[in-house]
Each structure stands twice: as C-alpha cells, then as structure tokens.
Amino acid sequence: MLGTGILNGLAVTAKNFLGSFHDPARLVTVEYPEQHIPVPEAYRNFPFLVSESADDPMGTLRCVSCLTCEKECPPQCIVIVRSKDKKPDATGKAQFYPTVFNIDTSVCMGCQICVEVCPFDSIKMDKVFEITATNRFTELLLNREQLAKSNAYYHQIHPVEAAEVDGRLAAERLAAEEKAKAAAAAKAAAAAAKPAAPAAPAVPAPQTPPPATP
C-alpha cells in the first residue's frame, strides 16, 4: 500500500525519540563544555619533551639533540639547535643538549612520527586539546621551556606506555653500566697484563699509568 514505507520510517523515528528518554544507547549526546568524555590512553595531540625531574626541566631533558625528529617530521615543524658543549645526562654520560627546541604547533599535524623515530624516548605525545591562542606567530610557536614536561606527567597521561618506556630505559641503563664495568675490567686486565709480557723493549718502557678504577 502506498505510504506504508513512510509510516514504517516514522515508526523508527518515534522509537528513537521515545527511546532517547530511557535508553542511553539512543541518547548519545554529550554536553561538551560541561561534560567531558575521558580520552583513551592512546590519544595524541601535540608532542612534548620529557624531562627527568619536574624541578629542573631544562637540566634534565632526555633530548640529546640527535636531530632525527627534525629530519623525519613530515611538515618540518621542528627546529633544533644543538649545543656546543656537553652536559651529563641521567646516566652521567656527557651528551649534547638542545639550546633551541621549537615546535610550531600551528603546522604540527600530530602524526606521532617524531615519537616513533626518537631513539631516546625523549619526545612523547601530549593529550591537551583545549588550546586557544590569539596570535599564531608567537603563542603557537612553542619553545623548549613550554614543551618540557616531567616524566611524572608522562606517567599520568600515558600510564601503561610510560611504565613500559621506563622499564626499557632502566634495562638499557643497567646493560650500559654492566658493559662499562666489563669494559673497565677488561682494560684493567689488559693494563695489568701489559707489563707482565714485555716484548723485549730496547729502552725501558715509560711508567705505565695506574689502571682506571671503574
């Protein structure tokens, strides 16, 4: 009968309308500024720089300015200037650090490629999405002071991922320490073995320096 299709359709609409009063599956609206849906753990927006401590963010940046992210960034929105001198990092090893680390968030598209390519786990994705600025040239161009956030903050926004990263870093540091110890021990052994086997020097060998203590 002509019109049955329309009536069927209206029945569906009526069902949805009435259902919206008692069935949460049919009323999916979230009144946004008042209500927030928590974002999932994997959510990403703009990158930030991880620092080991919240008290001295500039001194404990993990970034060693290897420039990998600057090269791989698809829209080329990262600018890094590498330091001339070296500073000890969290493990005590002397490393370069970025004197300038800028991200232009008006250009950044949040693709996460910088995070993937970073070999030092020093750049991660933030979850702040309510960002406003009145000037795109000054306020959206973030410098390293604005980008630096502590590892504790990283743990807060990405708990699972951060725990994994920390575990991996700790294992790497342990391995590096053991390697350094082994290298030092080998050096000491070599140094100890050297005077024991003199290859008949014509002149007496100069005083060997004492082996370096690990």
Add this chain to the structure above:
Amino acid sequence: MNPSGNSCGSFPAASPFAPVAGPIVRSVTDPFHGDLLEVSMGPQHPSTHGVFRMVATLDGEQIVKLKPVFGYLHRNHEKIAENTSYLASMPYTDRLDYLCSLSTNWAYAFAAEKLLGQPVPDRAQYLRIILAEMTRLVNHSCLVGFLFNDLGTSFTPLLYAFREREKIIDLFESLTGSRMMCNYQRFGGCRVDPTPEWLEAARKLVENFPRFLDEYERMLTGNEIMLARTQGIGRVNAAQAINAGLTGPVLRASGVDYDLRKVDAYGFYGRMDFRVPLGDHGDTYDRYMIRILEMRESVKILAQAFRDLPAGPIMDPKAKQRGHRPKAGEAYGRIEGPKGEIGFHLISDGSPNPYRYRVRPPSLINLTLLEDMCLGHTLADSVVILGSIDIVLGEVDR
C-alpha cells in the same frame, strides 16, 4: 548565458554518452526556445560535499550541460610526497580521503612494500583487513546518511548513521590515537597491536552492526518518496561505466562484477568468504542499495577475520622503521577502497625520496561521469546523483 545554445543543442543526441533513460532532453535549437540559464553551484554550497563546483546549464528545470570544476582544495600532495621521505608521506595519505584514512594508509603501504620487497606478517595482514572493513562501514554509513541529507531529509538519517559511525571511530581512536587521521600502517606491518579488550569490543560492535542496518533499512529503503527520487535517476550503463574507468560501488551498481578484493585477492582477501553485490540499473537507488549490501558483506568478512586472527608479531622484525631507500624501480599498489580503486604509483631512483609519487583517486575518476548522469534531470537531482557517487574533495583535489 548561452543564447544560441549551439554548443548544447547537439550534445545529448550526438554524444555516445547520452543519458540512457529519463526525461527526453528537448532540442534547444527551436526558434521558440527561451534562454538557457547557467547556474554555478558551489564551491561553498553545502550539498556539494566540500569545495566542489558544478556549473550547470539549465533549460527550464532540466540540465543540458554540466561542468564540474574542482581544484579548490589542492594541497600539492604528490609534490610534497616527492620531497619527503617514504615514511613522512604516510600521515599525508590520511588526509586524502579523510573519511577512510585506514584504507588509504594500506594502499600506500602496499605500494611501498611492493617497491621495497617487504613481506608483511600474518597478524598484520588480518589487522589490515579488519581495519579496512571497519573503514568501509564508516564510509558507507556516512554515505547513506549524507545521501538522505541531499534528498532533503534534514539530518535524521544522517544522525542515526553518525551515531553508529561514532562507535567505530571511538575504537579507531583508542587503537591509533586519532579518530580520523589514524596514521596506522607502516611498511612491513602495523604500528600498534590491539589489546584483547579492543578486539573483543570491536567484535561485539560488528556483531551488532546488522541491527543498525535493519533499522536503517526499515526507516528508509521502502520509503516511497525516496524511491520516487532515486529510482531511474542518474543511470549509467555498464559500457559507459567501464569506458569512463569507474571503480568501486558505482561501477558495481551498473552490474559490472569487478571488485579488487576478488580480482587481485590482495592481502588475505583470498581466504575470506564473501559475495560481491551487483546492481541492475545503475541508478541512484542501486548505488544506495549496493552500499547497504556491501556493509552486510563487510560484517561477514569482519566476523571471519576476528575468528582467524592469528597471534604473532605485527611488524616484520627485519623491516626498516625509517630511512627507506628502495632500489631504482617502480611499483603500483592498489586496493579496493570504500570508494573504489585507490592506487599509489611510486617510482624510485634509489634516493630516500620517491622520484615520482602518483595517487589514483577513485573519487576523481568516478566524478568524470557526473555530467552524463545528470543530463536530462533537474538540478535537485544532480545533488542526489553527486551524493550517490560518493566523493571526498580531499581526494579529488589532492
């Protein structure tokens, strides 16, 4: 204005692509004929699905000539890709067809893997099928929603469709970190492994999807107004569709059995059991029904993929993560995207950047028959026909 109508007068009869059926176009050479009216629709018109412009020449109510104008959203995608590394183009491919980023990602990864000779682990192949089919659900539910918006059913069907789409998009977000710009595929696998909870949630959602389709069809498929507005409108016959190089649901609505998932059986589609729905008339109604039926088939594919998903790595352990330098050569990778054949042609000269990077966008090529579909119909129908072709301007203009 075209007072003499010379250029239009001979068009419908002489053209080999004259409309198959529909109202007969009046000859515009008769002396009592009034002026033709040229209407420029777009680029800011909401019914043109983005920044698309149609310059329609009207004879009374009927369209006698229609010129599609595009390029308003040109972003130089191909040249940008030729000046960055292979990996850096991946997030740009999200922005081609912004409704189905995961399929486009796959097409690009597929082409680059061919070029690099990079194998893909089994689990990643299944994940790609899962995500591509979920993308097809997203795209087609968007399409049927927007189609009814174009018909004048202001927003009710669209919002029902979006309510369903939102659930899938939420899953994408919790897996890839972004709702639409997923950036998920990599050369040699996928970026993140879904958790068992994610897979369970996705499986449940897909299981319940046919309920939405049933409700949607009950609301609209039998609707008499919708039938009157879509049946026999914008017909394309099989010969026209093949000549114009149409692909995807628009081609299959004309009755041509050509689905890359069957023809190429790329990825693991050869292991999946599904049917390819075909249309009879090639009109707007068939194009709508094809989408609904394809969604039902996608649900079947997804159920099989969830069942067979093996454990294992999602990334080939030998795959390079960055700094790809494929040997000199070329590769064309194509997949059946929700809109048609999406292909990437890469030519390498051995440097870290592609020498040539070319996208074969389904939307643009499906759009070439727009004039032939619209001739003889009214301007209001042209909006519906455009909606049924399913274009995304990000992909048309690149």
